[in-house]
Amino acid sequence: MFAEIITIGDELLTGNTIDSNSAFIAQKLTERGYWVKRITTVGDDVEDIKSVIREALSRKPEVLIIAGGLGPTHDDVTMIAVAKALGVELELREDALRRIEEFYLDLYKKGFIDDPEINEARKKMAYLPKGAEMLNNPVGAAPGAFLSYENTKIFVLPGLPREMKAMLENEVLPRLGRRVFIQKKLLAEITDESKLAPILNETLSKFRVKIHSSPKGFGKYIGIILFGESEEEIERAKKFMEEKGIRFEEV
Amino acid sequence: MFAEIITIGDELLTGNTIDSNSAFIAQKLTERGYWVKRITTVGDDVEDIKSVIREALSRKPEVLIIAGGLGPTHDDVTMIAVAKALGVELELREDALRRIEEFYLDLYKKGFIDDPEINEARKKMAYLPKGAEMLNNPVGAAPGAFLSYENTKIFVLPGLPREMKAMLENEVLPRLGRRVFIQKKLLAEITDESKLAPILNETLSKFRVKIHSSPKGFGKYIGIILFGESEEEIERAKKFMEEKGIRFEEV
Incomplete structure (x- = not known):
């Protein structure tokens, strides 16, 4: 998108x-x-x-x-x-x-x-x-x-x-088209970077969202943009990732 | 430049x-x-x-x-x-x-x-x-x-x-640096396109100017930008090209 x-x-x-x-x-x-x-x-x-x-x-x-x-x-x-x-x-x-x-x-x-x-x-x-x-x-x-x-x-x-x-x-x-996507930008603090990719993949398979991630350079921060068809689906995906150990700050 | x-x-x-x-x-x-x-x-x-x-x-x-x-x-x-x-x-x-x-x-x-x-x-x-x-x-x-x-x-x-x-x-x-270049944009009407390149090359060898040229697509128009260190040098170069048969319109 x-x-x-x-x-x-x-x-x-x-x-x-x-x-x-x-x-x-x-x-x-x-x-x-x-x-x-x-x-x-x-x-x-x-x-x-x-x-x-x-x-x-x-x-x-x-x-x-x-x-x-x-x-x-x-x-x-x-x-x-x-x-x-x-x-x-x-x-x-x-x-x-x-x-x-x-x-x-x-x-x-x-x-x-x-x-x-x-x-x-x-x-x-x-x-x-x-x-x-x-x-x-x-x-x-x-x-x-x-x-x-x-x-x-x-x-x-x-x-x-x-x-x-x-x-x-x-x-x-x-x-x-009529489809309106919603995007939410987040900043994720990652203590163990190797964990990130598997969590993102699991999230993609479980929820109707797309994810863009990019390292932010200093510290262990990763910029994440979640795209979804509704606020609710994005919130569910976000909560799932938090349960898996990702700490988010909203940008 | x-x-x-x-x-x-x-x-x-x-x-x-x-x-x-x-x-x-x-x-x-x-x-x-x-x-x-x-x-x-x-x-x-x-x-x-x-x-x-x-x-x-x-x-x-x-x-x-x-x-x-x-x-x-x-x-x-x-x-x-x-x-x-x-x-x-x-x-x-x-x-x-x-x-x-x-x-x-x-x-x-x-x-x-x-x-x-x-x-x-x-x-x-x-x-x-x-x-x-x-x-x-x-x-x-x-x-x-x-x-x-x-x-x-x-x-x-x-x-x-x-x-x-x-x-x-x-x-x-x-x-x-202190050197201030001057640029002049012109539109050249070319009746015989094959003549252009030799005229530009002769101009470059005779005057202290740089020339950028690009075809403008419709008709026989060529966009030309003349770069030089003074108005006078640019005018001399322009006049030389006109004598060689290029007709200019200022943009």
């Missing part, structure tokens, strides 16, 4: 913009029981984006959310990089093109723009990686994309916070 | 805290002419931190700034991970210990704390990776560290923004 986030944009790497998108996404994923393990930010560069996507996929997260670089300018190259990372072509999508046409027509009718025509820059946003499901952008022109790669669900979203947030709520979270 | 930033903290991965540190660091590095290519955020986990440090070092940045996880709690494991990533031991540093003693004694005298004694948690902050230069923390207890690895300068700073900012200004920027 772990997730990664990739945010894209030269403005993030020059410090001109503080990356609030990744915190928003992280919060929503965490609320849903996902454990966000890494956030990576790169610039508007096809090769750099491709690399970070491939690296993220190699760690096999259940969910990978990519935000930024979907606009009409030449600097917006995220979809190209996603396609390259997955080894697929970009294709012009009629459904996306229609949505983009409607969006600009609407802006034109409202008097916000002078020309509703689909020029090359606008048309560019209708290209999605082959095999992608289009994600509707209710407040902007650029559609997002949903793809699967092995066991990873990949969501590609725009970088404008207003658009990203609307699409995360409307398009991403519903696709993550 | 490229740099990477690593920020550390579970609070960043749960979205409880927006990572403003990386933007601040990125801005300062950019002002100094560094091109920040990647920002990575991981949690308070020795193995995860070690991995991102090793990955960053494998890309051979000139500067790597690591911020977060230097405090007294068991969750603060950054120095352990830095030492592991570099294959060195942690060692108790007398200079650091004295500074930490003075810091708590000062807090005690001011009535902020009840006990100036150096307990295990406070002492822990005096452990630095072997071979590190201690970076003085003028507003907090935890010292930072400066290390070199191959051609990379590594700076390890605390995560509290007030402490990080003070140390970046006082300890990091002076160690990056």
